[in-house]
Amino acid sequence: MEFLKKLGIEGTNLGTSTGQKFIGSGAKETISSHTPIDGSQIADTTVTTREEYDQVVNTALEAFEEWRMTPAPKRGEIVRQIGLELREHKEYLGRLVTYEMGKIYQEGLGEVQEMIDICDFAVGQSRMLYGKTMPSERPRHRMYEQWHPLGITGIISAFNFPVAVYSWNAMIAAVAGNVMIWKGSEKTPLCSIAVQNIIAKVLKRNDLPEGIFNLVTGGREVGEWMTEDERLPLISATGSIRMGKEVAKTVAGRLGKTILELGGNNAIIVSKDADLEMAARAIAFGAVGTCGQRCTSTRRLIIHKEVFNPLKERLVEIYKEVNIGNPLKEDTLVGPLIDQQAIDNMQNALQEVQDEGGEVIYGGEVLENKQLDGGHYVRPAIVTAQNDWDIVQEETFAPILYLTQYSDLDEAISLHNGVKQGLSSSIFTLNIREGETFLSARGSDCGIANVNVGTSGAEIGGAFGGEKETGGGRESGSDAWKAYMRRQTNTINWGSEMPLAQGIEFDVD
Structure with a gap:
């Protein structure tokens, strides 16, 4: 396919890169990438060996010596050029994201646009890595703080956003003076290689050293090399809660730093004072977009009892109109799940709901016909369920929307917060008191809380992340840049005496 050639994807691709070149040989273990559209094989990617991994780390350490001393605005200039290169390749990379991951083409393009947007944001940030000046209690002393890069930022990303989440980390970390080692998902290795090829064009054009933007490829073993490696002071990991707990334990054991973006079990409260049509459309996008495979997907719907039936009926109407099929086609709104395991997980979850006494109101079937042969x-599905059921408490990465009722706002907030995850949340209401209560300290306990906005579709200008077992990490906008740097407090004595803090007297003859 033409877009694969434009992105430098061939039959067998080397999966280890030190920035401008790929290293290793094809005569070793490979990962076969298959499209979830029809199950056909796209290409192979070599798996990083331990020897190659150490070569990447050593190259990154050498590059850091030069990159950290490059003025931050000049680092921002490189990121600006990466953004321009992404603009040139937006159509091709967006199509690859759709082809390898399965989200519809508009969402694939949107993911690349997120990369472009974060590049723009990071360019501005490169001139705003501010520290504070503080008054000293000692005469003729000046106190201030400044921020320095940490070193190598290890980035472990997931299949559902195979390129955007990497850029949230990499572009901010780069302007902060760090170098990167990225392990993308083994389910979408070609997206990682394509991004590396795009970045390499900028690195070569600017005659930059190897080792600033690095790539390793593989499964759990390669990720463990990164989390156990003391040479990587920061690990930013996106994935399941189970995975995140292992990463946190390992990295904390060596006193490293982590940014964790883990599971979401996101809910929308729908008030009796809501604009139901607005709510229904936001719910549908949040619940079925990316076939329910976003960390911000809407999974729970907490509806006031007075509007439960009208909203349920409207959602069924919308779901019946959703076109399911090849995500590369313009009229498709829902593409495939990533693989057979995802289908099995969805079917098991639906069976558990019914065993508990819930009802499948609509959907849930596995679709098989000539047009969908080989795909997932x-x-x-829309189902009724109770918030405290075990299956509702867990995040099933599939398009299942659990409906439950409430009587008053306190009950709704209690149900909303009654899960172990805390990523994204929303309330639909035209009652200002309800909206403000939801955003107050006694309201949503999530890292993201919205009023009359769905749970999906966060903008890059705000810090992205969640609380509780979502991990507590923050990426992207606001002051998330601080996570990629170390704070240093400085004191300068410009006088001729040596006074001590706290008025301590220590005279030495």
């Missing part, structure tokens, strides 16, 4: 297609 399902019909998004």
Whole structure:
């Protein structure tokens, strides 16, 4: 396919890169990438060996010596050029994201646009790595703080956003003076290679050293090399809660730093004072977009009892109109799940709901016909359930929307917060008191809380992340840049005496 050639994807691709070149040989273990659209093989990617991994780390350490001393605005200039290069390749990379991951083409393009947007944001940030000046209690002393890069930022990303989440980390970390080692998902290795090829064009054009933007490829073993490696002071990991707990334990054991973006079990409260049509459309996008495979997907719907039936009926109407099929086609709104395991997980979850006494109101079927042969297609499901059921408490990475009722706002907030995850949240209401209560300290306990906005579609200008077992990490906008740097407090004595703090007297003859 033409877009694969434009991105430098061939039959067998080297999966280890030190920035401008790929290293290793094809005569070793490989990962086969298959499209979830029809199950066909796209290409192979070599798996990083331990020897190659150490070569990447050593190259990154050498590059850091030069990159950290490059003025931050000049680092920002490199990121600006990466953004321009992404603009040139937006159509091709967006199509690859769709082809390898399965989200619809508009969402694939949107993911690349997120990369472009974060590049723009990071360019501005490169001139705003501010420290504070503080008054000293000692005469003729000046106190201030400044921020320095940490070193190598290890980035472990997931299949559902195979390129955007990497850029949230990498572009901010780069302007902060860090170098990067990225392990993308083994389910979408070609997206990682394509991004590396795009960045390499900028690195070569600017005659930059190897080792600033690095790539390793593989599964759990390669990720463990990174989390155990003391040469990587920061690990930013996106994935399941189970994975995140292992990463946190390992990195903390060596007193390293982590940014964790883990599971989401996101809910929307729908008030009796809501604009139901606005709510229904936001719910549908949040619940079925990316076939329910976003960390911010809407999974729980907490509806006031007075509007429960009208909203339920409207959602069924919308779901019936959703076109499911090949995500590369313009009229498709829901593409496939990533693989057969995802289908099995969805079917098991639906069976558990019914065993508990819940009802499948609509959908849930595995779809098989000539047009969908070989792919992993399902019909998004709407079900009734209780918030405290075990299956509702867990995050099933599939398009299942759990509906439950409430009587008053305190009950709704209690149900909303009654899960172990805390990523994204929303309330739909035209009652200002309800909206402000939801955003107050007694409201949503999530890292993201919205009023009359769905749970999906966060902008890069705000810090992205969640609380509780979502991990507590923050990426992207606001002051998330601080996570990639170390704070240093400085004191300068410009006088001729040596006074001590706290008025301590220590005279030496």
